[in-house]
Amino acid sequence: MITRRLLALAATPVLAVLLAGASQGDGGTPGAAGAGDPYFPQSGDGGYHVVHYGLTLAYTPATRLLEGSAQLTSTATQDLSSFDLDLSGLTVSAVTVDGKPAAVRRTGVKLQVTPADWLPKGRTFHTTVEYRGVPVSITDPDNAADGWIAQPDGSVFVAGEPQGAMTWFPSNNHPLDKSAYDITVTVPDGWTAVGNGRLLSQRSSGGRSTFSWHQARPMAAYLATAAIGRFQVAQTWTAAGLPVYNAVDPREAKAAAPVLAQLPDVIAWESSLFGAYPFDAAGAIVEHVPTVDYALETQSRPIYNVAPDIDTLVHETAHQWFGDSVSLESWRDIWLNEGFATYTEWLWDADHGGPGTAQRFAQYAALPAGDDVWAFPPGDPGDGAHLFATPPYARGAMVLEQLRRAVGDPVFFGILKSWAAEHRYGHGDTAGFVALCETRSGKDLDGLFATWLYGQGKPAQPGAPAPGGATPTVRHHA
Template sequence: MASKRPATTATTALLGVLGIVGTVACSASSGQSVLGTGPASASAPMSASAPVSASASISAPDRESGPGAPGIGDPDFPTDGNGGYDVDRYRLRLAYEPSSRRLSGVAGIEARATQPLTSFNLDLSGFTVRRVTVNGRPARFGRSGTELTVTPATPVGTGAAFTAEVTYAGEPKPVRGSSNLGTYGFIPTKDGAFVTCQPNGAKTWFPGNDHPADKARYEFSITVPAGLTALANGELVGTPRTSGGRTTFQWRENHPMASYLATMTLGRFELRQGRTPGGLKNLAAVDPKYRGELQHLYDTSGRVTDHWSTLFGPYPFSSTGGVVDDFPAGYALENQTKPMYGGFAPDDSIIAHELAHQWFGDSLSIKRWRDLWLNEGFATYAEWLWSEHEGRTTAEQLFRRNHSAGADDPIWSYAPGRARADDLFNNSVYTRGAMTLHALRQRIGDPAFFRLLREWAAEHRYGNVTTAQFLAKAEKVSGRDLDALFDAWLFTPRKPTTW
């Protein structure tokens, strides 16, 4: 989260007809959904996957069987996520009507039990749940707060693959957080929705395991009134199809993704798509209010992505780009493959920040929110590196400028190595996190530092990471004892004076 050479192969395009830049229009279709059979309506049954046989996925009742935990084990966010299973893929078929603010969904969830399960929990806020099945058989379910507890007809054995399907509908309600969290989750807008879910807002629009420790692949089928565009993570599958005044968009993200990075932002957008100078798929979308920013967003996203690929290692996903919507969120978010900019035209620095997150935060995701500096400190330092690359202020100058803050400045009383749940996005997590990396760069030198960044990104590609792992990796690459440096910058609530 944050606060030009064009691609030679780029073409201005609209999703569907791929014509000139303008409000989206789509061709007619049969209304069939790629995620299931029957009409492309979220109220129709959906097959989450090929049925799993009982012999393959369900064991005989185990004496040790019990319920999955209503939290994934993050002590600072004890009710976020759920224990007892790992999700492999979400297949989400969704329909949204902006005029009534009603969302209908069928969520297919493919998972594997990590313990014997007589029941398991899903995170879901609001909505009326109409039906739940496990491996195609009706399951009992109950609600308590934001927990949906599912009891399969037959217990699920340890290691068994299983599918769950939840049919639900209602009006999504975003989370209205503290001053530095703002409003997040599924946020209705005048022409659609702005969907940015950090840290735990995915449950405002689909049931799942809402914590970055359980990453999964995603498929989306999103039906909206004709004339609107639905944007989601990954790449568009086929051509959007229009039938009966409604258009269905199919998106697929085949790389593991944390739930807070998932989006189904929709509304009226002008788009440009093509490829970066390095050949990567690139899609930029802007609300018509920001049409003058479309080319800048497209070009800068391409240049930044290509540059980070030379510095941090190969880009971890199959497409890049960004979306500017006309919702005054006051922040940007690094939604995987499609960073979102809420109600403002992003400058190069913010674009550099959000695209650096595609490596640090999206591909490498934290296991616990207390390690958030691994996302935000890295992305903030990437802003400094971009400034340095562009021949503006150097990272050293920016470091010195920030370090000049007096010893009583609040940034020094907040140790960023352990982000606090009640102040998760404190400036220290960003800026002092970035200063930690520059102090490390000064200590070990550029060759070792940039080797460290590349190896860190490569070794944990698509996985989850901790601060302890990074500190150990830094010592291994540099061959130095760095305990004192990291203790001063990450864990001591006062201003570091040496490094």
């Protein structure tokens, strides 16, 4: 996106709700109220893995009321007496586990669920949460809105990085937990609800239209979307037969058309660099929300606040490999998403008449020591408030340019393909990437990564400016 953030999980009064018929389990221990992320210790939950989310939603733009039923199919990863879900606001009316009412206790954004019977390790169980209310977006420390963002006309921009998923559905809200999704949204006729993956069906009855979307490949909760608007919709296919579904706000249609027309070429070009496109659908959601200053790589179908330029399209499409298919184990490693996507922009520009990657590197290297690009190491932003500042993007791309120089093009591009292939639909971390680079190159790269990824401040001699090169504009996308 254009700026990024984290949710500060503020303490709120404890709300306890005991649903009739529930009782404390006789065995197991509670799952951890957090996935253990050093930047976001309260993000996500322990003790179980969500295999599949079935979200059935009804939204009324005139009142902004959201009515939801979330059905989670999960596997216990320990003997489990209770477990937590992340949910911000919204009123929970009922929770069941395997069809039996469960006890529920709310503390801040944590929904602690105690099933009637404890769950042994390895057990598959089904949780249903019925809820409703007017969703409220989260404001992160950098003052960016996150999650379910309703507009004055009732349309909705849904972008959840890093913590916004919990504003519209109960989830295990950390990238470590990836799941398949079915998202069904009912809206008034004339409105369109766009989700991830393939559109399975669209039907209308009684003045309401229902859209059913299916994302078969594992997806982190922050990448889920249910954008709602009065879109112009175009459905096409790439030359390889990949379905492309674009939904565009009419106010952005003219500006978006020439850029979206290049999406099939961008996918083909990136596939040649990184390996086969990882999902079974593609497309874009283009909103008219200039007050939101970012785009997000919502899986298979990025969402843009306004008509994107070509670099933004290239960036968000690159995330389908780096961030969506290969996801982070820890938010600290955000450069593996943003540095890679930014470097893909550099590669695209170099291949399409723009400056070469060496020139882009040199332009950044020429910036003074006090510039934001040197503010902190891209490999360790320090906390969630700095995840989406300049270093993980621009200096993260510089790390890759230095790596390319050190190992040569054949090895470098082999590393990118191997990283995407070996971690496809899973996770990766910086240590694993460094190990891959050293294995594939046969070189000791500790000095390179120590300087460019973890070094404080501007390196002593980062390179000379390219002749005639203009100072680059730092672009912050999701």
